[in-house]
Amino acid sequence: MTARLRVAGLRVPVGCAGMLAVALAVSGCATGAARMADARAAQDAQGALDAALSSYETLRTVAADHAYQQGYLRVVMSPEPDAVDFTAVADAAMDDLLDARSRACRQVREAAVQLRLLCEDRAAAAQSYAAAVEAMRGYSADQAATAEFRKLAAALPGDLTAARQARRIERLRVALDRAAAELAALWEQERPTWESYVETVYINQYAAGLLSLRLANFDEKELARQVNDPYRLPVKAGLFKLQRVREAAQSAAKIRTKLRQTSEAFERVAATHPDNRE
Amino acid sequence: MAGPKTTLMQRTQAAIRAYNADRARLVREAAASGGPEAAAALEEEFQALCNAAFALQRAALKRNHRRYGALLAEAGEGVLEARRLMDEGATFLAVLDGMGKAVTLLGRALLLLGK
Numbered sequence: 466m467t468a469r470l471r472v473a474g475l476r477v478p479v480g481c482a483g484m485l486a487v488a489l490a491v492s493g494c495a496t497g498a499a500r501m502a503d504a505r506a507a508q509d510a511q512g513a514l515d516a517a518l519s520s521y522e523t524l525r526t527v528a529a530d531h532a533y534q535q536g537y538l539r540v541v542m543s544p545e546p547d548a549v550d551f552t553a554v555a556d557a558a559m560d561d562l563l564d565a566r567s568r569a570c571r572q573v574r575e576a577a578v579q580l581r582l583l584c585e586d587r588a589a590a591a592q593s594y595a596a597a598v599e600a601m602r603g604y605s606a607d608q609a610a611t612a613e614f615r616k617l618a619a620a621l622p623g624d625l626t627a628a629r630q631a632r633r634i635e636r637l638r639v640a641l642d643r644a645a646a647e648l649a650a651l652w653e654q655e656r657p658t659w660e661s662y663v664e665t666v667y668i669n670q671y672a673a674g675l676l677s678l679r680l681a682n683f684d685e686k687e688l689a690r691q692v693n694d695p696y697r698l699p700v701k702a703g704l705f706k707l708q709r710v711r712e713a714a715q716s717a718a719k720i721r722t723k724l725r726q727t728s729e730a731f732e733r734v735a736a737t738h739p740d741n742r743e
Numbered sequence: 744m745a746g747p748k749t750t751l752m753q754r755t756q757a758a759i760r761a762y763n764a765d766r767a768r769l770v771r772e773a774a775a776s777g778g779p780e781a782a783a784a785l786e787e788e789f790q791a792l793c794n795a796a797f798a799l800q801r802a803a804l805k806r807n808h809r810r811y812g813a814l815l816a817e818a819g820e821g822v823l824e825a826r827r828l829m830d831e832g833a834t835f836l837a838v839l840d841g842m843g844k845a846v847t848l849l850g851r852a853l854l855l856l857g858k
Contacts, residue, residue, distance in 0.1 A: 562805070669763070674763040677764055
C-alpha cells in the first residue's frame, strides 16, 4: 500500500512529495561551496513559489472574465436585451481557496528568501534565521501544513547561537524542504482541477455558447462592418464567431501555459534535490 | 474507471455544452412560447447548472468525499437525462424541466459535500 501524506485535506503519495521536494542541501552552510549551493537552492525554491503565487493571482482574474462573458451571452441571447439582468450569472469566484493557497506559499517563500540571505550574508545570519523560523511557524499554523511539518516547525529553535549554528540551519533547511515539498505536491494534485476550471469558464460556458448564434442574432450592417473578409453575410457571421472563439481559446491557453510553467518550476527544484542529483 | 464525482462533473460539463450548442434556439423558442419570462427562467436554470459545475470544482479542491458515491451517481443520472433532452432537440419546456430536476439533485449532493 502506498504511503500518503495529507496536504490541505488531500491525500498525496509521499513518493510524489519526495520527487517534488525542494532542493536544499543538508550539510549546512559550513563551507563557501555549500553556502553557495544552499543559496542557489533556496533561490530556486523562491522561484517556484513565485511562479505558484503568480498562477494563483492569474486564476483570480478568471471569475471576472466569466462574469463579463456570461453577462455578454445573456444580453445577446435575450429577447429583451436592454432589460436583461446581466449580473444574474453563475459565481465562478474561488477567492477563499486562492487566498489560503497564496498565504501558505507566501510564508514558505519568505522562509526561502531568509535562508538565502542567511547563506549569502553571514553578518545578518541571526536576523535572517529568526525571520525564517517565524515564517516557518506561520506556515505551520496554516491548514495546508501537515502534522509532520508542524512537528518539524515546533522543534525549530528560535535563535541562532554561534555554538550550534550549522545544526540549527540544517534543521531549518529540512523544515523548509518539507514545507515546499508539501506545496509542490498540493499544486500537482490540484492542477487538473484548475485546468478544468479554466476550460469550463472560457470554452465550455462561453465559446460553446457563441457557436449557437445565428445570422438572425446579428445586426447585418454592423456585422458587415466588423468582418472585412469578402464573403456573404452568413459567412461573415461564422467568421465573427470564429474570431471571438479564438480570443477565448487564447485566453484559456495563456492561463494553462502559466499553470504548466509553475509545474516546471517545481520540477526544476525537485531535480536539484540532493536525493535526485546524479 | 472514473469515480462518481468525476462522472458527475463530466456529465454536468456535457449538459452545459449541449445547452450552449443550442442556446440561441432554446431561448428563442422559450420567448416565442412563454414570453421574456420563460426565456429568463430557462437562462436562470442554466446559470444554476453552471453554478453547480463551479461548486463541484470547489468541492474537489477542498477534499475527497468518498461517502457520497450513491448520491453523486443519482445526480449524475439526472444530469445525463437533461443532456439527453438537449441532444434530442426537445422543447424548451422539457429541457427546463430536465435541468430543474438535475439542478435539484446536484444541490442535494453539494449540500452533503459541504460546499
